[in-house]
Structure formats: C-alpha cells, structure tokens
Amino acid sequence: MTVEKTDPVEVFGAGLKGRGLRGTRDLSAGEVVFAEASFAAVVLDSLSLQVCHSCFRRQVNPHRCAQCKFAHYCDRTCQRAAWDEHRKECSAIRNIGKAPNENVRLVARILWRIQKHTGLVSDSQLTTLDMLEDHLSRMTPEDLKELKVDVKTFYTYWPKKSKAVGEDYVSHLFGVISCNGFTLSDQRGLQSVGIGLFPNLCLVNHDCWPNCTVILNHGDQSALDASFHSSRRIELRALEPISAGQELTVSYVDFLSVSTDRQRLLQQQYYFDCKCEHCVNGTKxxxxxxxxxxxxxxxxxxxxxxxxxxxSLQALVKIEAARAQGNFHEVIRICRECLEKQDPVFADTNVHVLRVLSTASEVLSFLQQFQEAAGYAQRMVDGYMKLYHPNNAQLGMAIMRAGVTHWHAGLIEAAHGLICRAYGILMITHGPHHPISKDLEAMRRQTEMELRMFKQNEHVYHSMREAALTSKPMSVAGEQVQIKA
Structure with a gap:
C-alpha cells in the first residue's frame, strides 16, 4: 500500500525549511493522511536474531534463512513474502561470510531497488532519493569519518555482479539515511527494532508540537493466498483538526526536554535550527x-x-548502567535514593524527576512490586499530562502502562480510568485496527467487567482476584468462576 493520488497532500515551498507537505482539504483528528510502504528497511544489528526481517515483529523462536543464516522470519509465509527483497542480500552475505551493519545493509537494499525501479516505485511517490538532503557538507569530521568507513564496508559487501555505483552517490545515500531514516518499532510499539526509508515521509517537516504522528503498521502476511497480504507501511495520522493549506508536521525528537536541549539535538542529528513556536517561546x-x-x-x-x-544526571547514568547489566534491584535502590533527594526541591513536572519515575515504575513492575510501581506510575502520568500534547502517542502508551500496573496492583478503579484514557488517545494515534489498540480494547472490556464486580461486592472481587492470581478456582453461587488478573 502506497500513497494514492487521492490522498490530501501536496508538496510546497516551506521557506527556510525547504520543501514541505500540506493538506489539500480539512483533516480530522485520527484521520490517516497517507500511508506509505518502505522504499527499503532493515532490522537493527542488535536484534537481528529476535525480529522478523519481513514484518519487523518480535518473535521468541523465529525461522532462520537456511542460506545466509542471518535473516530470521516469523515463519515460511513471512520468508516467502520477503524473498524478493532478501534474494540479493542473501547472496551478498554468503559471499563475504557475515552481514555488515544496518546502515550498509540499508544502502544496499536501496540501491538494488533503485536499479530495479529507477528510484520511483509508484506514481504517488512525491520525491526521488536524489532530491533528498544528505547534509554531508554540515557533518562533523567525526561523522564524516564514520561515514567513510561505512562506504568502504559497502564496497566490500556490494556484489561484483551488481551494477557499479559511484562513491559520491553511495555517500549521498548514507547521508540521506542518517538524517531521514525512520525508526521502526515492534508490534507493541515499545522498542526500536529497525530502520527504513520512506521518501514521502521525508518531506514532512519537524515541529516540537506537531499536528501529525507517524505509526508503523506491520501489515499482514498470515494469509496463505498472497493476494490477501498487506505490506509493511507507515501511516501519517492527524493528531488534531487540520485546515486545508496548513503544513503537516511531525516531531523528530521527544518533546520531554527543554527547548535548548531539543534545539541542540536537532542541530546535531538533523542539521537545522528549530524555530518552532515552542522553541522560540520556551513553552513549558x-x-x-x-x-x-x-x-x-x-x-x-x-x-x-x-x-x-x-x-540527578549522574544518577541517571548509574541507573542505565545497572539496568544494562540486569541489576534491577540496584536500579531501584538508586531510583529511590534519587527521588528522596529530588522530592523536597523538584516539582513532579521536572524532567529529571519524570525520568526517574518512568524507570522506577517500569522496573518495579518487572519485579512484580506493583503497589509501589503504581504510585510512581501515577506521578509520572500526572506530570506527562501537563507537558505532552493531549494526543501524543508516547503519552498514550505511558498511560496504558500505568493502567496495567494499577490493574496488577488490584487498584481496579484507577486502572480502568487510565486504560480508558489511554484508549481515547491511541484510537487517534494508532487507529482501531492496530494490535496495540486491539489489546487495549480487550483490557478496557475486562477492567470494565471487573469494576462492575468490584462495585457490587468488594470482598468477593478481591477474593476472586486472589484466586485468579494463585490459579485457584473460586466458587460463587455454587459455580466455579475465574477472572483474568
């Protein structure tokens, strides 16, 4: 599925920002502005054994390509669907004996596709890769040195039978993916698992308080009949009502940093000075x-x-180090110490507090210490709601996780309220058919049922919940019943 000619977008001159996209008609919140299949995409090196190289879903025991022994898939159906894209890659990996890094693999996939389709794979592609910015002239000497290493590795990897490509153009493509590559997430939206290039999406400019968001739709390769398959694609979705002629924007960085920090990050990674209203005015x-x-x-x-x-900054470094080592009890010890020192001085909207609260609630949930985790999660959500756009996808995901934590803690009233609030946001950012939305809808129905039971008789509800947690059947009115805890 790619952008169709009927999609309500057009390219326009956006002043100092260069080209941009704007709507050609009024758009409503939650509307899919356009969907676009990836020009090329690859799984990150660190997750190549755990993620399907076709649909980018995480898998416990993925099926391995018997030839290159590098690519992994959900099953043979996903493998067959990916073969056209993987064929040359498979041969190249076998020839050199190992897979190069994700940037080299992505550039190679881009070039194979360009040579097959001349760089324009559909009538709805609004730009060519030649016209995308590479910012090579603005890169630091360190970044250029890394790029040259990747270019050298590319020529080792690029098959001699493939059409020769000049070094300048290869360098251009490395520059393009450096500042235009889109991070792909797993099916739960919780972890970055890949990187892809979407030419039309590259035309959407940044704003720290955007009117659109980008969500990955993994597609469906489960049908035996390939004609029923749907491709992996991104969806650009409106976060709020957008008037015809208004520029479409997304955020390239997380909003949860002060304006000067966001500006510095955008300059370092994307080579522009952000002049959006929130940066200019230091909003929030x-x-x-x-x-x-x-x-x-x-x-x-x-x-x-x-x-x-x-x-706080030093503590966050120690927290991440302990977390990387799997020393979760040490993570919690540092978080508690940090919060104890922060609480008398910092407000709960202070970003240093919020970062500690986020980690503490997540790790405590993993350790099944749900009561304490729920308290931290609620404080985190209260802070987030004062800072994020009301329809921000990260806000919706955070509220959902807080709702699940409260649910596990037995706080059913708060849990149901949080899950309903998250559902309202994710219906806009992800839509009703996304796996996350479907999971959330199931949770909403379950917590609604449990809340009714709780209001009818708290003692019976908690008894049933305890029985469910210990996998013991509970007898009510002479019948054995169980609930999902």
Missing part, C-alpha cells in the same frame, strides 16, 4: 525545570538546584 520550559518553594515560601537557591541537577 518552566514546568520542565520547575522547583518547589522552601518552607519559608522562597525559591531554592540556584546553587542548590544546580547541585541537585548534577546529582
């Missing part, structure tokens, strides 16, 4: 750096704030 910066007044009603001194900020 005060909330993200908010502090609590002291007992005498005064603001804490700049020195105290700086010391605690430095401590």
């Amino acid at each position: 910066d005060e909330l993200m750096t908010a502090v609590k007044p002291t007992e005498d009603g005064k603001q804490p001194s700049a020195e105290v704030v700086k010391q605690l900020t430095d401590f």
Whole structure:
C-alpha cells in the first residue's frame, strides 16, 4: 500500500525549511493522511536474531534463512513474502561470510531497488532519493569519518555482479539515511527494532508540537493466498483538526526536554535550527525545570538546584548502567535514593524527576512490586499530562502502562480510568485496527467487567482476584468462576 493520488497532500515551498507537505482539504483528528510502504528497511544489528526481517515483529523462536543464516522470519509465509527483497542480500552475505551493519545493509537494499525501479516505485511517490538532503557538507569530521568507513564496508559487501555505483552517490545515500531514516518499532510499539526509508515521509517537516504522528503498521502476511497480504507501511495520522493549506508536521525528537536541549539535538542529528513556536517561546520550559518553594515560601537557591541537577544526571547514568547489566534491584535502590533527594526541591513536572519515575515504575513492575510501581506510575502520568500534547502517542502508551500496573496492583478503579484514557488517545494515534489498540480494547472490556464486580461486592472481587492470581478456582453461587488478573 502506497500513497494514492487521492490522498490530501501536496508538496510546497516551506521557506527556510525547504520543501514541505500540506493538506489539500480539512483533516480530522485520527484521520490517516497517507500511508506509505518502505522504499527499503532493515532490522537493527542488535536484534537481528529476535525480529522478523519481513514484518519487523518480535518473535521468541523465529525461522532462520537456511542460506545466509542471518535473516530470521516469523515463519515460511513471512520468508516467502520477503524473498524478493532478501534474494540479493542473501547472496551478498554468503559471499563475504557475515552481514555488515544496518546502515550498509540499508544502502544496499536501496540501491538494488533503485536499479530495479529507477528510484520511483509508484506514481504517488512525491520525491526521488536524489532530491533528498544528505547534509554531508554540515557533518562533523567525526561523522564524516564514520561515514567513510561505512562506504568502504559497502564496497566490500556490494556484489561484483551488481551494477557499479559511484562513491559520491553511495555517500549521498548514507547521508540521506542518517538524517531521514525512520525508526521502526515492534508490534507493541515499545522498542526500536529497525530502520527504513520512506521518501514521502521525508518531506514532512519537524515541529516540537506537531499536528501529525507517524505509526508503523506491520501489515499482514498470515494469509496463505498472497493476494490477501498487506505490506509493511507507515501511516501519517492527524493528531488534531487540520485546515486545508496548513503544513503537516511531525516531531523528530521527544518533546520531554527543554527547548535548548531539543534545539541542540536537532542541530546535531538533523542539521537545522528549530524555530518552532515552542522553541522560540520556551513553552513549558518552566514546568520542565520547575522547583518547589522552601518552607519559608522562597525559591531554592540556584546553587542548590544546580547541585541537585548534577546529582540527578549522574544518577541517571548509574541507573542505565545497572539496568544494562540486569541489576534491577540496584536500579531501584538508586531510583529511590534519587527521588528522596529530588522530592523536597523538584516539582513532579521536572524532567529529571519524570525520568526517574518512568524507570522506577517500569522496573518495579518487572519485579512484580506493583503497589509501589503504581504510585510512581501515577506521578509520572500526572506530570506527562501537563507537558505532552493531549494526543501524543508516547503519552498514550505511558498511560496504558500505568493502567496495567494499577490493574496488577488490584487498584481496579484507577486502572480502568487510565486504560480508558489511554484508549481515547491511541484510537487517534494508532487507529482501531492496530494490535496495540486491539489489546487495549480487550483490557478496557475486562477492567470494565471487573469494576462492575468490584462495585457490587468488594470482598468477593478481591477474593476472586486472589484466586485468579494463585490459579485457584473460586466458587460463587455454587459455580466455579475465574477472572483474568
């Protein structure tokens, strides 16, 4: 599935931002502005054994390509669907004995497709790869050095039987994916698993408070009849009503940083100075750096704030290191210590507090310490809701996880409320047919049923819940019943 001519978008000159896309008619919140299949995409190196190289879903025991022994798939159906794209890659990997990094593999896939389709694979493709920015002239010496290493590796990997490609064009493509590559997530939207290139999406400019979001639809290769398959694609979805002629924007970075930090990251990674309204006005910066007044009603001194900020940054580094090592109890110890020091000084909208709350709630949930996790998750959601766009996908996912944590903690009223709130957001950002939305709808129905039971008789509800958690049948009115906990 690709962008159709009837899709309500057109390319226009966006001033200093170069080209952009705008709507040609009014759009409503949750509407799919366009969908676009990837020009090429690859699984990240670190997850090549765990993720399907066709649909990018995570799998417990994926099926391995018997020839290159590198690519993995959900099953033979996914493998057959991917063979046209994998065929030359498979041969190239076998020839050199191992797979190169994801950037080299992606550039090779792009070039094989260009040579097959001359770079324009559908009438609805609004730009060619030749016209996309590579920003090579603005790269740092370190970035250019890494790029040259990738170019050298590419020529080792590129089969001699394939059509020769000049070094300048190969370098151009590496530059294009560096600043235009789109990160692909797994089926739950919780982890980055791949990178792809979507030419039309590359035309959508950045805004820190965008009116659109991008969601990966993994497609469906499960049908035995290939005519019923749907391809992997991104969907550009409207977050709010958009008037005809208004520019379509997405955010290239997470909003949860002060404007100067977002601007610095955008300059480092995408080579432009963000002049969006939220950056120019520093919108919400005060909330993200908010502090609590002291007992005498005064603001804490700049020195105290700086010391605690430095401590928080150091603690976050230690937290990530402990997490990477799988030392989750150490993660929680540091989080508790950090929050104890932050609580008297920082407000709950302070980004340093929110980052610790997010990690603490997630790791405590993993350790099944749900009561404490729920408390941290609620504080995190309360802070997020004051900062994020009301239809932000990350906000919706965070609220969903908080709802599940409360559910596990037995706090059914709060759990149902959070899950309903998350459902309202994700219906806009993901749509009703996305696996996450379907899971959330099932949770919404389940918690609604449990909430009715809870309101009828709290004692019976908790008894049934305890029985479900211990896998023991519970007798009610002479019949054995079980609920999902």
